[in-house]
Amino acid sequence: MINHLPPGFVKTPKLPPKARLATWKERTEDNLIKIPQAAYTGWCAVTHGHSKDHMLGRLDDTTRTLGVVSIAGLGALGTPEPGGSLPLWLGAASWLGAMAVTPKLINGAVYMKTGVNLNTRYINSNGQIQPLFLDPNYMPLHVLPPEKRQQLALRLGISLDDSNGQIQLKNKLKQIAVQAFTWWMLMAGMATPVIASSICDRIEDPFKSLASRFRQWKAYHYQVIPALNAPHTSAQKLTKAVETLLDSSIGSGTEVTVLSRWWKQLPEKIVQTLHLDKLPQKDLLHPSPTARFEKVVQHLHRQLPQIETKANLELLLQHKQQELNSILSPLEALLQHPKVNTKIPRKTQTLLAQRLQLTRDTAEATLLHFKRLLTFPLQSLPATHAQAKLSQQMEKSVLSYALQLSRQGKISEAIQLSGGPSQFQKVLTSFTENRFGPAFQQMGDSPKSFLLRALNSLGLRHRWLKLYPGLIGGGMIIATALFCTVFLGADFNTGTEGRKSS
Amino acid sequence: MLPNFRHAPHSTKSQTDALLKNLAQWEQWQQYIQLQERRKQIPEDTLLDYTFLDKGLHHLKTGFITLPKTILRGLAGANDFTFSEAMLVAKVPYYLGGLFLIASPIMGKNLKEGVRQGAAVLLYLMGNAGSHFLINSLYRLRFGIDLTMMYRSQTGQAEQVFASSDFPRFDLLKPRHYEYLARKMEIPPETADRNGAVRSQLRHAITTSRALKLVVGNSISAIGAGYIARSDKWLETQKAFPSIQGILKNPRMSLLQKASQSISVLSEGLRAPFMERLAIGESPQWKKCVVLGGLASLAVTSLYIWFRGVPDRHYVASNDEGPLVQYAATHPNSAFRQVLNNTATPNYWRTQP
Structure with missing residues (x-):
């Protein structure tokens, strides 16, 4: 019936087109606020049956993001230890980051070659922000200022004075946009994992340190301080607060504590100081551990006599000792706090103190093993003999434990241990671990196992760096550079022949 | 009507002008005829009545012939590169990235993780295809809407009729399609503009099905694949291969027996990881939530399509x-x-x- 209406009965205002380039602020706002909003509106429109294609596009983007986040969230449900889900969240974030960065990198290469910025976005008459070169069949180039168009034409070798100059420019831009899009799609499958894993490799350590500090801060400020400051605190509450603080600072079973960061950084720093990271990769990843250890000992035999290395190692060990004190001393002082001393039951207090003592002893025993390397008389011995002695020195020493016991005044236990390493091992293995477990722990890690483990992971990381970001990432960069220099914007015979045959 | 040249040499100025005018008109007329003939030669878009087998073959051809050609055209920057071709190329990262995700742990000599990644990628692709098949089948069974209907375009491409909700190719539908769809959608025959009602409902079905495929199908298959691939039992599936080899080498068995035996052994091997992840009797709460939630959302989606796939509308009778x-x-x-x-x-x- 509406067709029978007289013309002009319905007056439609004809407004001038308002399309223009989007500013940086508008683009950011669009990314962060409007796209999720549009996805929500799109979903509502879908359920009410009047959605449009662009709404579904927005919904697609948001669903992909939500999918990545929900996979990380479901993975986090399966990790009961505190902070165990942090790598998952970091992985999800860097995956999304890599997905966003990949086209930007390719577009950067295109920009360097041709001067065309494929990231350009514009606001259309409806106020939606859209990429200018997304659909090459519809590129409203009039939103670009004339000077910019002139500049592009100059760069691409097209004269706009010709009658079909604008069409030539449009065709060239279309070709470049299609080429860049296809290259992006070919690269995306490989670039996203490579870039995401590289980002993860960079951010994992600092984020874990931050998270561990945050956990400790949270336990201290929200549990311990209120419990100490409150006029009437139950013993149970106070005990729980102190235990939470201990768990968040020195608890086992998670990598997100201040102490586990300390343990993580110790072998890395030692390997750096002793220049063990300069060993060739085939030595680091030798299948036999004995051969690996021999290489390490040979290297140390060369390195240790140097004064600079020795000084650096000493400094490092001192520094680590200070760090350990800064972690443990406040906790030990907290146990001496009058309120804690009086309120918490004596038995619990003893247990907490033992736990702290055990932690300190273990760490200090490991430091002690390395300290003994400083005073090792290498020059006075012949080379092969010195190497044999050095490798002996780096094994787990019973003597150090005996010394420690005697220092603590447990002379009889120390005498019992002095029968020799073989007998001690026999005794330890014959007893249950409940009794001698703490002893094992308290003896610390021997330099051998400590360094070998660190070197193994270092070798694996080196191999990964060489293969993944190095070989594959570098290959992709070179291929992109080659593609941009040789093929981008070149003239091809592109008719419909390729398509006709299908 | 041919122009008369008899008086041409003796003609006056006005006569010459008239003659020239006639000539110009004649040329225009000839051009018009040529254009009409050329228009007749241009092929029209034609509906393809593909069967299930044809569609499978079409997918194979798309994957192995059309896609490489399209990629080459894209790399050359073809000027007639269409949006549907771009959508085809946009599927490449899923396959290439999946292969790369499987290859990465194997390159790092971590076969265990490689097997699990492979299971995850395969399950994701299969789950995606399965959920799309489920949604399409429900629409076809309930409302007679074949969402995978294709047409051959003027340029020779096979494209989806209902790919877009803004520009669906309703012009290609025949009266018999409208009649069938209206009958299945239970639109009364005396409705004013019955075909228009069908078109309106089709638009709704296109958007809803696409959104459900995106939101429910993709995310559930991704999460489900990740969940099931996390099992360590995938490593034990390779134990089935020696026993299958033994069955195939057995001279006493017939070909049919060999096939059935090896299939049963393989399915037994593949059942273990599924059972390990899906048997949730004594598992923690979150596992129950994941499994039951995933199955429930699939069921809710199916029910939604069945009962609300196209909305209830008040159809206006033609005499109203x-x-x-x-x-x-x-x-x-x-x-x-x-x-x-x-x-x-x-x-x-x-x-x-």
């Missing part, structure tokens, strides 16, 4: 005058009334801009 007409009828001197009663004067039309 709409509210606008009824409103106009109350105002005898309105333009509506004049138009309806054919009393609109020429003077009235002239006054309009």
Whole structure:
């Protein structure tokens, strides 16, 4: 019936087109606020049956993001230890980051070659922000200022004075946009994992340190301080607060504590100081551990006599000792706090103190093993003999434990241990671990196992760096550079022949 | 009508002018005829009535012939690169990235993780295809809407009829399609503009199905694949291969027996990881939530399509005058009334801009 209406009965205002380039602020706002909003509106429109294609596009983007986040969230449900889900969240974030960065990198290469910025976005008459070169069949180039168009034409070798100059420019831009899009799609499958894993490799350590500090801060400020400051605190509450603080600072079973960061950084720093990271990769990843250890000992035999290395190692060990004190001393002082001393039951207090003592002893025993390397008389011995002695020195020493016991005044236990390493091992293995477990722990890690483990992971990381970001990432960069220099914007015979045959 | 050249040499100026005018008209007429003939040669878009087997073959051809050609055309920057071709190329990262995700742990000599990644990628692709198949089948069974209907375009590409909700190719539908769809959608035959009602419902079905495929199908298959691939039992599936080899080498068994035996051994091997992840009797709460939630959302999606796949509408009968007409009828001197009663004067039309 509406067709029978007289013309002009319905007056439609004809407004001038308002399309223009989007500013940086508008683009950011669009990314962060409007796209999720549009996805929500799109979903509502879908359920009410009047959605449009662009709404579904927005919904697609948001669903992909939500999918990545929900996979990380479901993975986090399966990790009961505190902070165990942090790598998952970091992985999800860097995956999304890599997905966003990949086209930007390719577009950067295109920009360097041709001067065309494929990231350009514009606001259309409806106020939606859209990429200018997304659909090459519809590129409203009039939103670009004339000077910019002139500049592009100059760069691409097209004269706009010709009658079909604008069409030539449009065709060239279309070709470049299609080429860049296809290259992006070919690269995306490989670039996203490579870039995401590289980002993860960079951010994992600092984020874990931050998270561990945050956990400790949270336990201290929200549990311990209120419990100490409150006029009437139950013993149970106070005990729980102190235990939470201990768990968040020195608890086992998670990598997100201040102490586990300390343990993580110790072998890395030692390997750096002793220049063990300069060993060739085939030595680091030798299948036999004995051969690996021999290489390490040979290297140390060369390195240790140097004064600079020795000084650096000493400094490092001192520094680590200070760090350990800064972690443990406040906790030990907290146990001496009058309120804690009086309120918490004596038995619990003893247990907490033992736990702290055990932690300190273990760490200090490991430091002690390395300290003994400083005073090792290498020059006075012949080379092969010195190497044999050095490798002996780096094994787990019973003597150090005996010394420690005697220092603590447990002379009889120390005498019992002095029968020799073989007998001690026999005794330890014959007893249950409940009794001698703490002893094992308290003896610390021997330099051998400590360094070998660190070197193994270092070798694996080196191999990964060489293969993944190095070989594959570098290959992709070179291929992109080659593609941009040789093929981008070149003239091809592109008719419909390729398509006709299908 | 040929021009007459008899008086050409003796013609006056006006006669020459008239002749030239005729000649120009003649050329225009010839051009018009040529254009019409050329238009007849241009192929039209034609509907493809593909069977299930044809569609499978079409997918294979798309994957192994059309896609590489399209990629080459894209790398050359073809000027007639269409949006549907771009959508085809946009599927490449899923396959290439999946292969790369499987290859990465194997390159790092971590076969265990490689097997699990492979299971995850395969399950994701299969789950995706399965959920799309489920949604399409439900629409076809309930409302007779074949969402995978294809047409051959003028340029020779096979494209989806219902790919877009803004520009669906309703022009390609035949009357028999409309009749069948209206019958399946239970639109009464006396409805005014029955085909229009069908089109409106089709638009709704296109958007809803696409959104459900995106939101439910993709995310559930991704999460489910990740969940099931996390099992360590995938490593034990390779134990089935030696026993299958033994079955195949057995001279006493017939070919049919060999096939059935090896299939049963393989399915037994593949059942273990599924059972390990899906048997949730004594597993923690979150596992129950994941498994039951995933299955429940699939069930809810199916029910939603079955009962609300196309919305209930108030269909207006053809003899029923709409509210606008009824409103106009109350105002005898309105333009509506004049138009309806054919009393609109020429003077009235002239006054309009």
